[in-house]
Amino acid sequence: MLITNLEEVTVSQIIQIAEKVKTLKIITPNVNRFAYVEEKLYLEYGIAIQVTSNKEKALREAEVIINLDFDENRINEYEISTNAIIVNIGKKANIDDPRFKGQIFNYYKIDYNKEILDGIKERLDYNDIVLYESMIYKRDTFSHIRKQLDTDNVRFIRTNWVKL
Secondary structure (H helix, E strand, O other): OOOOOHHOOOOHHHHHHHHOOOOOOOOOOHHHHHHHHHHHHHHHHHHOOOEEEEOOOEOOOOOOEEOOOHHHHOOOOOEOOOOOEEEEEOOOOOOOOOOOOEEEEEEEEOOOOHHHOOOOOOOOOOOHHHHHHHHOOOOOOHHHHHHHHHHHHOOEEEEEEOOO
8 A cells, every 4th residue: 555644534434445455554754654554453353464665675566556546656756566556546557667557546436226316406517436436525534434335235347548
């Protein structure tokens, strides 16, 4: 997981991801800011994660990389596995290394019941994803937002992927 600012992700999101994967490594230039997250996960949930800023070793063996807020310049400072799958959540970022043969996912689409947005007039100028996200976000907790996604039967659709 590539992340610069802790504000971009909550501890509950990190916990949810950590519970579903074999290992979780947070790569950040701000290692000290994430130390309490590392300790909290271990002490309260028994989940060991690693927080590092090592550019040479951090991503060398990674199979899946979730990029939350690294821009293209920052991600290219790191040595990345040539077959990695990179999911860019915040910004589009490509890998400059000509040896990179992995996949990059830059955007997503959602499938949901369109009647949810029926009450919004003049929505023709707006992207449905942005409208739906603005309806459910409202500075709510991550767990409540997840429940709302389940209630609305939202499915994420892989789209606009790049294979280099």
